[in-house]
Amino acid sequence: MARAPFIGRLYWREYLALYASLVLVFLEGFIRIITLGLPQPIIRFCYNRSRNVFNILSSSQGRQARSKHGSFASSVANAADFVDLCSLFGYYAEEHVVQTGDGYLLGLHRLGWKKGEEGLRVNAGRGSFRKKVIFFQHGLLMNSEVWVCLTEKERCLPFMLVEKGYDVWLGNNRGNKYSKKSIRSSPTSNAFWDFSMDQFAFHDIPDSIDYILATTAQLSLSYVGFSQGTAQAFATLSIHPTLNDKIDVLIALAPAMSPAGIHNGFVDALIKASPDVLFLAFGRRSILSSATMWQAILYPPIFVRLIDMSLAFLFNWGSKNISAHQKLAAYPHLYSFTSTKSVVHWFQIIRNKCFQMYDDDVQAPLSLGASERYYKVAKFPTRNIKTPIVLVYGGNDSLVDIDVMLRELPKHTVAKEIPHFEHLDFLWAEHVETLVHPQVFDALEAYAGRDHLKQKYFTYGSINDSAPGRMSLGMSEDDFSSPMTADISDSDPRANGFAAHSPIDSIDLVHHTSPAKLPGRREPVTPTPLSSSSTTTPDPVPEKAPKEKAKPSGLNPMMRKRQRRSGSTSSSRSTDSLAKFGEGGILLGAGKATLGSVNSPSMADVDQKGSSNRRKK
Numbered sequence: 001m002a003r004a005p006f007i008g009r010l011y012w013r014e015y016l017a018l019y020a021s022l023v024l025v026f027l028e029g030f031i032r033i034i035t036l037g038l039p040q041p042i043i044r045f046c047y048n049r050s051r052n053v054f055n056i057l058s059s060s061q062g063r064q065a066r067s068k069h070g071s072f073a074s075s076v077a078n079a080a081d082f083v084d085l086c087s088l089f090g091y092y093a094e095e096h097v098v099q100t101g102d103g104y105l106l107g108l109h110r111l112g113w114k115k116g117e118e119g120l121r122v123n124a125g126r127g128s129f130r131k132k133v134i135f136f137q138h139g140l141l142m143n144s145e146v147w148v149c150l151t152e153k154e155r156c157l158p159f160m161l162v163e164k165g166y167d168v169w170l171g172n173n174r175g176n177k178y179s180k181k182s183i184r185s186s187p188t189s190n191a192f193w194d195f196s197m198d199q200f201a202f203h204d205i206p207d208s209i210d211y212i213l214a215t216t217a218q219l220s221l222s223y224v225g226f227s228q229g230t231a232q233a234f235a236t237l238s239i240h241p242t243l244n245d246k247i248d249v250l251i252a253l254a255p256a257m258s259p260a261g262i263h264n265g266f267v268d269a270l271i272k273a274s275p276d277v278l279f280l281a282f283g284r285r286s287i288l289s290s291a292t293m294w295q296a297i298l299y300p301p302i303f304v305r306l307i308d309m310s311l312a313f314l315f316n317w318g319s320k321n322i323s324a325h326q327k328l329a330a331y332p333h334l335y336s337f338t339s340t341k342s343v344v345h346w347f348q349i350i351r352n353k354c355f356q357m358y359d360d361d362v363q364a365p366l367s368l369g370a371s372e373r374y375y376k377v378a379k380f381p382t383r384n385i386k387t388p389i390v391l392v393y394g395g396n397d398s399l400v401d402i403d404v405m406l407r408e409l410p411k412h413t414v415a416k417e418i419p420h421f422e423h424l425d426f427l428w429a430e431h432v433e434t435l436v437h438p439q440v441f442d443a444l445e446a447y448a449g450r451d452h453l454k455q456k457y458f459t460y461g462s463i464n465d466s467a468p469g470r471m472s473l474g475m476s477e478d479d480f481s482s483p484m485t486a487d488i489s490d491s492d493p494r495a496n497g498f499a500a501h502s503p504i505d506s507i508d509l510v511h512h513t514s515p516a517k518l519p520g521r522r523e524p525v526t527p528t529p530l531s532s533s534s535t536t537t538p539d540p541v542p543e544k545a546p547k548e549k550a551k552p553s554g555l556n557p558m559m560r561k562r563q564r565r566s567g568s569t570s571s572s573r574s575t576d577s578l579a580k581f582g583e584g585g586i587l588l589g590a591g592k593a594t595l596g597s598v599n600s601p602s603m604a605d606v607d608q609k610g611s612s613n614r615r616k617k
Contacts, residue, residue: 076329098211100203107178123216131167139227143336144170176336196345201235244386249447263316321429394421
């Protein structure tokens with residue numbers, strides 16, 4: 001039976017839940033307004049009183065555990081920014097700014113040097129070290145700090161990849177801590193916050209990748225995303241066909257595409273409500289901006305307990321795989337600004353059970369027309385993705401519906417389950433270095449630096465099943481060695497970036513594998529950094545060998561010309577990679593015009609030379 005328009009959108013229980021949620025949101029806003037007017041001494045007083053109350057109620061064992069691990073965890077929690085976090089572990093980090101096509105300024109961070117390599121030139125042209133590039137993208141309401149705010153270096157994936165010889169870049173979405181600026185609007189205006197995941201897909205991700213490839217003079221990079229960072233990759237690869245040539249593998253940790261819903265019924269009612277109701281509750285600018293206020297006035301263990309309760313309330317996550325001192329270190333870096341519209345976009349996806357673009361056409365409250373027959377929101381065509389995809393998801397993650405995801409992704413997608421993991425465990429769990437990192441290393445070993453659109457290589461699944469088989473099929477061990485090579489020429493990056501990786505044409509691509517048919521769970525592997533002896537050094541530029549005199553041949557000049565041209569090499573990349581990256585006029589692959597060219601005589605010269613020889617005879 002059809003329900004009445006507007007009134008019949010929700011059941012009466014859902015209206016009660018919606019009303020209660022709005023009351024809580026308005027109450028939080030009222031408290032925040034009062035708090036903003038309080039002087040700093042009163043805020044410190046509230047902080048100290050909350051600390052005393054917590055210490056009284058907590059056990060002696062808990063106080064001892066916090067004092068044991070509290071020193072370094074406190075340093076991580078109090079670090080001001082990404083650079084400070086990296087310096088705690090002894091790593092040098094660069095900061096970059098990229099301008100998107102619609103005027104937003106995004107912050108990028110770079111970790112390109114091991115400890116002791118700070119003076120080396122990496123991916124900087126002639127004579128510099130060549131390293132494969134990896135790009136990290138964070139999730140919803142986060143920034144790049146979530147990747148490095150750990151208490152042990154061995155559990156930090158970017159640091160481990162730096163030690164393995166990769167050039168690591170980390171992105172930031174518009175509106176967050178490092179990207180809160182635009183040349184066209186101010187963060188105090190509604191226009192600045194008028195963005196959703198559509199803008200992440202159309203501008204932020206492709207513009208960031210183009211900037212990184214232009215800066216490093218590389219043809220492609222590997223993409224590692226977490227949560228919404230994976231959804232942004234799915235979306236941007238589906239609508240930018242040429243971008244598939246620039247990302248050699250997509251590794252999706254805790255992937256997100258079309259979640260089944262929210263565990264709590266109150267919030268689930270908000271999802272079913274119209275976007276206008278959510279804008280009324282949260283405003284049209286940044287969402288949950290009061291989180292910084294609660295962090296300022298609450299004692300850290302109380303703030304951690306509040307976050308854990310919120311995660312259990314919304315998603316039914318126990319957060320048992322993350323240690324207490326890791327929560328104290330990481331939770332202060334968990335939240336960053338984003339727009340209300342981007343959260344509304346996710347509510348639309350969950351409500352419609354479809355990975356779609358943002359729906360701007362809001363139906364009139366009393367409309368009697370069947371709008372579904374005449375209007376359809378555009379979906380992200382994710383089955384068009386050509387880039388290899390590796391999904392690593394948690395068995396206890398309520399936001400991942402792996403069956404729906406595998407139906408919507410291309411057939412070459414590979415999925416791997418970590419049975420007891422929840423969503424945030426992929427960032428900060430105690431055993432992330434043995435359960436998650438090996439999956440990332442295997443995928444990079446199989447795909448990083450390879451032209452998946454032109455050649456057939458070993459795939460992630462085939463290497464996992466029979467790693468020793470790669471040697472018996474004609475691939476040397478050097479093909480799977482360190483990602484760092486020496487740059488001997490800057491005329492064409494094609495000759496430098498892929499010279500060490502020979503394709504294997506006889507290997508067939510592994511198609512989509514359902515979870516039931518995946519290989520068994522891998523044994524835990526502890527990542528081992530490369531030794532200093534394995535680090536390569538730049539090779540000298542080879543001198544041109546003296547030309548040898550051509551031996552007499554019975555072939556006529558035209559046949560000899562054809563013979564020479566048949567041995568020339570040409571680019572295996574499409575001409576799309578020659579497009580201008582950014583607005584700085586930087587061109588990649590500018591040497592294509594000279595690559596594989598042959599200085600052979602023209603037809604007129606051949607005819608003239610032949611007639612001259614006949615006259616001599």
